[in-house]
Every structure is written in structure tokens, then in C-alpha cells.
Amino acid sequence: MLRWLLARLGRAAGAAWLIASLVFIGSRQLPGGPEQLALADASDLSRPATGTRATATQQAARQAVRQRLGLALPVFYVTRVAGHWHWHGPANQYHRWAVAALHGDLGVSYRDGQPVAVLLAQALRYTLPLAASAAGLATGLALALALYLARAPDSWGPRLLLSLLAGLQITPLFLLALSLLLLFANPEFLNLLPAENEAPAGGSSGQQAAYWLARTALPLLSLVLAVLPELTLPLVAGLRHEATTGYATTARAKGLTIRQLLRHHALPNAVIPLLTTLTDLLPALVVGTLVVEVLFALPGSGRLLAEAAAAHDYTLVVAGVLLSAMARLLGLLLADVLYFLVDPRLRSAA
Amino acid sequence: MKYFWLGSLLALLASACSTPPAKQASSPITARWARDPETLDPLALPNQSAYDAANLLHMGLLAIDYQSNAYAPALAQALPHPHLIGDSLTVLDYELRTAATWDDGHPVLATDVDFTLKLLHCPGLPNENSRAQYSFIRQVRIDSTNPRRFTLVCRGQGAEILTGSGDFSVLPEATLDPAHTLRRWPLATLQAWPASQAPPRAVTALVRRYQQANLARQPGNLPGCGPYRLATWDTNHQLRFRRKPHWWADKLRPAPPVLQARPQEVVFAVLPDDAAAALALRRHDVDVYPQVPARIFQQLQASPKARQELAFYTTPSYDILTAGFNTRRPALRDKRTRQALSRLFDPAGLLAATQLGQGSRTVGLLPPSSPFYNDSLPLPGLAPAQTVALLRQAGWQRRADGHWWQPGAAAPLALTVRYRAEEATFATTALQFQTAAAQVGIPITLLPAETSVLTTALQTGDFDVYIRLVKGSPFGFNFATFLHSNAIGSGNLTGFRQPVADRLLLAIPAEGNPRRKRLLLRRLQVVLQEEMPLLPLFFMPSRLAVSRQLRHVVPSGLKPGYAISALSWPATDTLRAGTP
Numbered sequence: 001m002l003r004w005l006l007a008r009l010g011r012a013a014g015a016a017w018l019i020a021s022l023v024f025i026g027s028r029q030l031p032g033g034p035e036q037l038a039l040a041d042a043s044d045l046s047r048p049a050t051g052t053r054a055t056a057t058q059q060a061a062r063q064a065v066r067q068r069l070g071l072a073l074p075v076f077y078v079t080r081v082a083g084h085w086h087w088h089g090p091a092n093q094y095h096r097w098a099v100a101a102l103h104g105d106l107g108v109s110y111r112d113g114q115p116v117a118v119l120l121a122q123a124l125r126y127t128l129p130l131a132a133s134a135a136g137l138a139t140g141l142a143l144a145l146a147l148y149l150a151r152a153p154d155s156w157g158p159r160l161l162l163s164l165l166a167g168l169q170i171t172p173l174f175l176l177a178l179s180l181l182l183l184f185a186n187p188e189f190l191n192l193l194p195a196e197n198e199a200p201a202g203g204s205s206g207q208q209a210a211y212w213l214a215r216t217a218l219p220l221l222s223l224v225l226a227v228l229p230e231l232t233l234p235l236v237a238g239l240r241h242e243a244t245t246g247y248a249t250t251a252r253a254k255g256l257t258i259r260q261l262l263r264h265h266a267l268p269n270a271v272i273p274l275l276t277t278l279t280d281l282l283p284a285l286v287v288g289t290l291v292v293e294v295l296f297a298l299p300g301s302g303r304l305l306a307e308a309a310a311a312h313d314y315t316l317v318v319a320g321v322l323l324s325a326m327a328r329l330l331g332l333l334l335a336d337v338l339y340f341l342v343d344p345r346l347r348s349a350a
Numbered sequence: 351m352k353y354f355w356l357g358s359l360l361a362l363l364a365s366a367c368s369t370p371p372a373k374q375a376s377s378p379i380t381a382r383w384a385r386d387p388e389t390l391d392p393l394a395l396p397n398q399s400a401y402d403a404a405n406l407l408h409m410g411l412l413a414i415d416y417q418s419n420a421y422a423p424a425l426a427q428a429l430p431h432p433h434l435i436g437d438s439l440t441v442l443d444y445e446l447r448t449a450a451t452w453d454d455g456h457p458v459l460a461t462d463v464d465f466t467l468k469l470l471h472c473p474g475l476p477n478e479n480s481r482a483q484y485s486f487i488r489q490v491r492i493d494s495t496n497p498r499r500f501t502l503v504c505r506g507q508g509a510e511i512l513t514g515s516g517d518f519s520v521l522p523e524a525t526l527d528p529a530h531t532l533r534r535w536p537l538a539t540l541q542a543w544p545a546s547q548a549p550p551r552a553v554t555a556l557v558r559r560y561q562q563a564n565l566a567r568q569p570g571n572l573p574g575c576g577p578y579r580l581a582t583w584d585t586n587h588q589l590r591f592r593r594k595p596h597w598w599a600d601k602l603r604p605a606p607p608v609l610q611a612r613p614q615e616v617v618f619a620v621l622p623d624d625a626a627a628a629l630a631l632r633r634h635d636v637d638v639y640p641q642v643p644a645r646i647f648q649q650l651q652a653s654p655k656a657r658q659e660l661a662f663y664t665t666p667s668y669d670i671l672t673a674g675f676n677t678r679r680p681a682l683r684d685k686r687t688r689q690a691l692s693r694l695f696d697p698a699g700l701l702a703a704t705q706l707g708q709g710s711r712t713v714g715l716l717p718p719s720s721p722f723y724n725d726s727l728p729l730p731g732l733a734p735a736q737t738v739a740l741l742r743q744a745g746w747q748r749r750a751d752g753h754w755w756q757p758g759a760a761a762p763l764a765l766t767v768r769y770r771a772e773e774a775t776f777a778t779t780a781l782q783f784q785t786a787a788a789q790v791g792i793p794i795t796l797l798p799a800e801t802s803v804l805t806t807a808l809q810t811g812d813f814d815v816y817i818r819l820v821k822g823s824p825f826g827f828n829f830a831t832f833l834h835s836n837a838i839g840s841g842n843l844t845g846f847r848q849p850v851a852d853r854l855l856l857a858i859p860a861e862g863n864p865r866r867k868r869l870l871l872r873r874l875q876v877v878l879q880e881e882m883p884l885l886p887l888f889f890m891p892s893r894l895a896v897s898r899q900l901r902h903v904v905p906s907g908l909k910p911g912y913a914i915s916a917l918s919w920p921a922t923d924t925l926r927a928g929t930p
Contacts (some may be wrong), residue, residue, distance in 0.1 A: 031806035040479045040599065042841020043832040044821045046909060058840035061478040063545060068474060103924060112389040112566040122585055168499045178625065188653060297621045299586030
């Protein structure tokens with residue numbers, strides 16, 4: 001088991017590195033680049049300007065930016081120019097990035113010169129607790145709702161709940177989050193949960209906690225509501241299916257209540273497909289939830305990476321890709337391990 | 351238990367309906383930023399947020415007075431009088447204020463100005479924009495008898511020289527270069543340093559010291575001479591600036607508007623979404639919301655409660671919505687074709703649809719309020735009949751399929767329009783043009799794109815028509831950066847090349863005589879309307895919504911749209927009676 005786990009971890013790390021390398025090389029082939037965005041727009045006359053900013057001046061400025069950012073070097077060990085391959089040796093951008101990354105240095109942001117590891121860590125301070133809480137809350141709620149809906153009689157209450165869940169599933173996240181903002185952080189309606197406020201300066205830890213709870217309540221609710229149908233509806237279907245199987249009938253004949261049957265016998269079987277959905281949430285923990293972060297002005301990793309991509313901040317983008325690829329691959333590995341633990345058939349096969 | 355929940359709900363409802371508490375004099379003033387400044391390095395300043403922050407931390411020789419929308423002396427004692435030398439040089443005599451000091455108490459001297467200008471040209475620092483902008487200052491001559499007096503020798507002549515010469519943050523030499531190593535290198539030598547040659551050792555050491563200071567994130571590592579210090583910076587969330595208890599300009603009586611700093615604390619909340627920012631304003635989490643989009647401004651004004659709590663200002667800005675034509679395309683080479691297409695835009699309708707009718711139509715790149723505006727020219731407008739006539743004059747023939755063809759052409763007249771995707775005004779303009787063009791048989795393909803993709807496409811000439819903003823100002827009339835033939839391949843995206851226009855574009859910034867300048871500018875407006883490389887549609891309005899409790903609101907058409915350091919809460923006046 002340990003050898004299998006180590007082999008899978010090694011393969012995941014290799015795949016993540018390959019993905020990041022492809023993004024590194026691919027990003028350098030994109031038109032434009034950080035130098036284009038770093039230079040002032042010639043049609044910006046908001047500051048006094050002299051001269052014509054001739055093409056040669058502009059090109060010199062562009063070259064100076066590329067030089068400063070280390071983009072003047074060849075991208076990879078070999079390049080193909082006019083049908084001929086040229087070998088550049090280790091004096092290339094990829095080699096420098098790879099050597100530094102293997103020593104734990106993911107580089108610095110082109111925009112402010114800060115280490116990207118620091119920027120990512122700062123953003124993850126917001127994203128990780130939010131996304132992890134949302135995933136935990138949504139999972140707990142989904143289990144409770146599914147167990148209720150699977151045994152509920154066919155009446156208007158459960159039907160309404162199912163319809164609401166189906167409605168939530170087709171609602172785009174931005175619409176959901178904006179609706180919550182307009183409903184609960186709007187003086188025209190109800191300003192119950194301020195989405196943006198001051199942390200009480202010098203307040204007790206309880207006050208600080210209350211502030212952060214108030215501040216994160218709406219984003220958390222948005223995320224939970226967005227994920228809830230995806231987790232609940234398949235589980236309800238799974239539980240209902242399990243309830244019609246032969247072992248369920250036997251259990252019922254032996255005197256188990258429907259609640260006991262669902263909780264102790266049907267749930268372990270019905271939950272298996274849910275594991276993949278749950279582990280799919282793992283990358284969202286690190287790459288953040290862009291829509292919620294923008295709407296609620298949270299400085300999380302989703303906004304950080306989206307802005308880095310728009311500004312062609314390659315080092316930050318590649319570090320983000322590396323991180324999210326690792327999370328995705330670890331999520332898949334976690335799903336395999338959980339299947340192994342939950343499904344006895346897999347254990348006996350192993 | 352049910353009474354507990356009912357009570358809680360009623361309490362919450364009551365709090366939701368309560369009026370906002372009156373602000374204390376020392377309460378921070380919170381303004382909305384749409385984006386994080388990313389860096390506070392005084393040499394880089396990549397966006398408006400960074401400029402706003404730099405204006406609090408640093409001082410230039412001159413600063414913008416938002417009451418008059420003109421440059422006024424800041425560190426300088428007075429505006430310099432330009433002396434022209436020959437036909438290509440201007441000399442500006444400056445004297446620094448005797449009260450001006452750094453945070454450590456040392457005076458701001460001419461050597462600091464000289465050092466800063468050299469720093470703006472040191473290779474290896476993020477100063478590429480500054481290098482292009484201030485390369486016209488060729489020499490700093492320091493008065494040997496007065497360490498606060500100096501003379502700037504500038505290449506060129508014209509109003510832009512004066513305003514541009516004082517528009518940079520002055521930095522302290524003593525902190526960054528205590529050994530004065532940069533003094534031995536003349537400014538012109540650093541400006542002309544070849545990119546292929548390694549910089550001098552002294553410069554390399556200075557660059558390393560500058561980078562180690564990490565001014566991008568820690569501007570406090572450098573003593574400033576601005577009124578505020580950065581207290582906290584939570585990236586992408588909030589920046590807090592605290593007023594210095596003893597700022598040198600406090601001694602000035604009366605303090606000029608550019609040297610007033612009333613708020614004790616200024617907070618910038620980074621709120622990327624407009625709707626969320628409007629709600630934050632309504633919840634009093636934000637006190638100032640500049641550059642409000644038209645739709646949100648209208649919604650806020652429509653709410654009686656918002657009208658009680660907020661004050662609204664609309665001022666004409668200097669940003670012009672323009673449509674540009676790629677004059678290098680064979681189909682658009684003839685000016686009559688470009689004129690014909692310009693008649694398919696409806697500036698009046700677009701102004702009403704996208705800007706609530708605020709803003710102003712224009713005949714050219716100057717605002718109607720400018721003394722140089724050519725009011726003899728007709729305002730452009732929607733005229734499809736003229737389009738048809740002009741196309742025929744340009745040799746286009748309408749065939750039975752409804753499309754326009756030129757003799758021998760392989761394809762009919764069909765155009766692509768590029769614009770930035772996330773801006774509703776651009777999309778509306780493009781759709782209006784597409785609809786009007788379809789009615790006269792010209793198919794239009796709309797190609798909205800993300801900023802960097804759009805910039806690349808425009809710079810490589812991969813477009814027929816573009817729609818974008820030209821950011822203007824009242825400080826200068828140097829349109830050469832994006833219309834002169836020398837700038838084709840860099841700023842001149844339309845590829846416009848016309849000898850008369852080129853001569854005018856170079857003559858206008860160099861002309862010091864206002865009467866002759868007026869004639870040249872009026873002539874340029876005629877030439878541009880005739881040649882039609884681009885069509886100025888209208889000047890955008892600048893909309894500002896602020897808390898009604900705020901005093902000394904100075905709305906401005908210049909970015910950021912208001913003077914943050916002039917603002918105060920009511921009680922501030924009684925506490926600081928000496929402040930005008």
C-alpha cells in the first residue's frame with residue numbers, strides 16, 4: 001500500500017511539473033506580454049507629454065523592460081529559427097526557473113517584485129479557510145438533506161426542497177452571490193450582514209471573530225448554496241436506489257427503521273460516487289473562487305491568479321498552475337484512497 | 351425560544367433601518383479603488399491607484415490643483431518662468447520652498463531633484479515610462495549660492511515643458527545615495543547610456559540598494575515629503591494612510607490647495623465590482639465613490655434614501671470615446687470612405703444611451719470648453735444618406751446583393767471592429783455602428799477582446815475599426831504621440847500619415863504663443879475631421895458620489911475625479927481653524 005501510495009505521489013508530482021512546464025513555455029509564446037502592459041499607452045495624455053514617442057524609443061523601452069524582467073533570454077534550451085535548431089545551453093528562462101523552483105524559489109512577481117510564494121501564501125490565508133469551511137458545511141448539509149429527502153414521503157415539502165435544489169444548481173454563482181449581496185447587505189432591503197466593514201481596532205478576540213464571521217457569512221453562504229445541489233441530488237438518487245435493493249428489503253424485514261437502513265447500510269454504498277465530487281472541490285481550495293472573491297472584495301487566490309493572468313505576470317501564473325495541478329492530482333489520489341477504504345471489494349482485490 | 355428569534359430579527363431590522371452615526375473629525379475617510387495599486391515604487395506607478403497613493407506619500411515640484419484643474423507649485427516656491435533659448439531649448443528656474451523637509455527633518459534641496467532625475471534614467475530600475483517621459487530634461491544646473499535654487503535645461507519649447515518638468519516625485523538623495531556617487535555622472539550621460547553597455551559600478555550599486563529598499567511594498571523605508579505615511583496594506587483589500595503629525599506644509603499660512611491635507615486617515619478600499627462598491631457606499635463602509643458607472647449613478651439618484659445620505663457630482667472629463675480607422679487597409683485608405691463610415695456613428699444617441707446624456711459631443715480631440723476648440727466645424731452625427739453618397743464618391747458601387755464593391759476588388763466592403771470586452775459603452779457603440787452599417791449594406795464583425803489581446807491586435811494593425819478611450823487632460827496638446835507618422839508601429843495605431851498633419855502635430859507643442867497655438871490647433875481639428883483617421887465621439891463625464899457629511903468636496907474632470915486630501919468631516923474645521 002505504501003509503495004503504491006509513493007508511486008502515485010511521484011506520478012502526481014511529475015504530472016504537475018509537466019503541466020507547469022507546458023504553461024511556462026506556452027505563456028511565453030502569447031502575443032503581448034508583461035512589457036506591453038508595463039509601458040504607458042501612447043494615447044494616454046492625462047500626464048504632460050513631449051516629443052512623438054517614436055517607434056524606436058518605444059522599442060527601446062520595451063527591450064529595457066524585457067531585460068529587467070529576464071525575458072530577453074531564450075525561452076527554452078532549443079529554439080527553431082528560420083528552419084534551424086539553436087542550442088542555448090542553460091542560459092534560458094526555463095532552466096533558470098526550473099533550478100530555482102527545485103530549490104523552493106518560485107520567482108518574483110513582474111508587477112511588484114515580491115516573491116510569488118509570499119503572494120500566494122497571503123491570498124491562501126483568505127481562500128483556504130473560506131473554501132474549506134464551505135466544503136465542510138456543504139458536505140454535512142448534503143448528507144443531512146439527502147438522508148431526509150430519501151426517506152421523506154412524496155409530499156409538497158420535499159418536492160419543494162428538491163425543486164429549490166434543482167433551481168440552485170442551474171443558477172450561476174455570480175447571480176446567486178449578487179442576489180445574496182443585494183438581499184442581505186443592502187440598506188434598501190436588509191443590511192444584516194455587512195459584506196465589507198472595519199475590523200474592530202483593539203477589540204477582543206471574540207469581537208474579532210464576530211467581525212470575521214459577519215464578513216465571511218455571505219461569501220460562505222454563496223459557496224455552500226452553489227455546491228449543495230451538486231452533492232445532495234446524486235446522493236438522494238443513490239440512497240433511493242439502494243433502498244430498493246434486495247439487501248435493503250431484507251434489512252427492513254428484520255425490523256430496521258428506514259432511517260437506520262439508510263444511515264447504516266445504504267449510505268456507505270450511496271456515498272461512493274460522491275467521493276469523486278468531493279475530491280474535485282480540492283483544487284478550489286487553493287485556486288479560490290473568483291466570482292465570490294470579486295463580488296465580496298475578498299483578497300483571495302482566485303482574484304490574485306486572475307489578475308496575474310490578465311497582466312501576463314507569468315511567474316505568478318505558473319506558480320498558481322503548479323499549485324492547482326498538485327491539488328487536482330492529490331484530489332484524484334485522495335479519491336482513490338477513499339474508494340479503497342470505503343469499498344471492501346477493492347480491498348479484497350488488492 | 352421563538353421570542354428570542356423574533357427579538358433578534360426585530361433588532362436586526364431596526365439596525366438596518368437606523369441612520370448612519372455622525373463621523374468624528376478624526377474618522378478615516380474611505381474611498382473606493384477598483385483595483386490594487388500593485389506597487390508603490392515611485393518610479394513605476396503602473397495605474398491610477400498607484401498615482402493616488404504616490405500623491406499622498408511623495409511630493410513633486412508641481413502638483414495638480416483640482417479646483418482649477420491646473421498645475422500649481424508644491425515643493426517649488428512658484429511656477430517657473432520659461433526662458434526660450436534659440437528655437438529648441440527652454441530653461442526653467444526653480445526655487446524650492448524653504449519649509450520643505452523630509453521626514454527626518456533634513457531640507458529638500460536641489461541636489462535631491464538632480465538625484466531623482468538621474469534615478470529616473472538609471473538602467474535596471476522600473477523607470478522605463480519615466481525615461482520616455484522626462485528625457486526632455488537634459489541638465490540640472492544647481493545654483494552655487496542657494497542650495498534650493500536650480501535651473502532645468504529642457505529640450506523643446508511649449509506649455510508641456512513647464513508642466514512636465516515638475517510632475518515627478520522628488521526622492522531623498524541622502525538615503526539612497528549617501529556617498530553622492532551619482533553626482534559624478536551628468537544627467538545627459540545616463541540618458542544616452544547604450545543598452546548594450548553595462549552600467550557604471552556606482553549605478554549598479556545604487557540600483558541594488560534601491561531594490562533592497564523594497565519601495566514597491568514598503569514605501570516607509572524611504573523618508574518622504576508628502577503628508578501621509580502608509581500604515582497598512584492588505585493586498586487587494588485595503589490600504590490605510592495616516593497623516594504625519596508634523597508635516598512641513600502645516601507651517602504655511604495660508605496653505606495653498608495642493609498642500610492641504612485635512613483627513614487624519616485615508617483608507618482606500620479595493621472593491622473591484624461596481625455593484626458591490628455601490629452597496630458599500632450605501633452601507634457607509636465607503637465615503638467616496640469616484641468614476642461611478644452611469645447605470646449605478648442613476649440607480650443611486652433614484653433612491654430617496656440615497657439622495658438623503660449622498661451628494662452627487664457630474665463634471666466633464668477629458669477622456670474621449672473615439673473610433674479609429676486602420677488607414678493602412680486598402681478599403682480604408684481613401685479618406686472619403688473613412689468619412690462615410692464616420693457618418694454611421696450616432697454620438698448623440700450613444701451619449702444618451704450610455705452616459706445618461708451627460709458628457710459632451712465634440713468636433714475633435716479638444717473639449718468644447720477649451721479656448722482652442724474649433725466651433726466652426728460641424729458636430730459629427732448619424733447620416734446614412736451621406737454615407738451612401740461618400741461611398742459612391744470614393745468609387746464604391748452597390749451591387750444587386752446589397753454589398754459595396756470597388757472595381758477589381760476580390761471582396762465587398764466588410765469590416766471588423768475591435769474593442770475592450772468588459773466595457774459596456776464600447777459594446778453599445780460597436781452594436782450601434784453594426785446596426786447602422788447593416789442598413790446601408792456593410793457587414794460588420796464585432797471582435798471584443800481582453801485588454802492585452804486587444805492591445806496586441808491594435809499594435810500589429812490587425813483591425814479595421816477600433817473603439818477606445820483616449821485619456822486627455824487640459825495640460826497639453828501633444829497629440830503627436832498617437833497621430834504622428836513617426837509613431838506608426840508604437841502609438842499611432844491607425845497608421846495615419848499626412849505631411850500637413852505631421853507638421854501641425856510637431857508645431858503645436860512647440861508653440862509658446864497662445865494666439866498662434868490657437869490657430870494651429872483649430873487647423874489640426876479641421877485636418878483631422880477632413881482626413882478622419884479617428885472619430886472623436888464624445889467626452890465622457892466624470893461622476894462622483896460622496897457622503898453628504900463630507901466637507902470641501904472638490905469634484906474634478908481629472909482622475910481620480912476628486913481631491914482626497916481636501917476632504918474633511920464637519921468637526922475638522924472647528925478643530926483646525928487655521929486651515930482655509
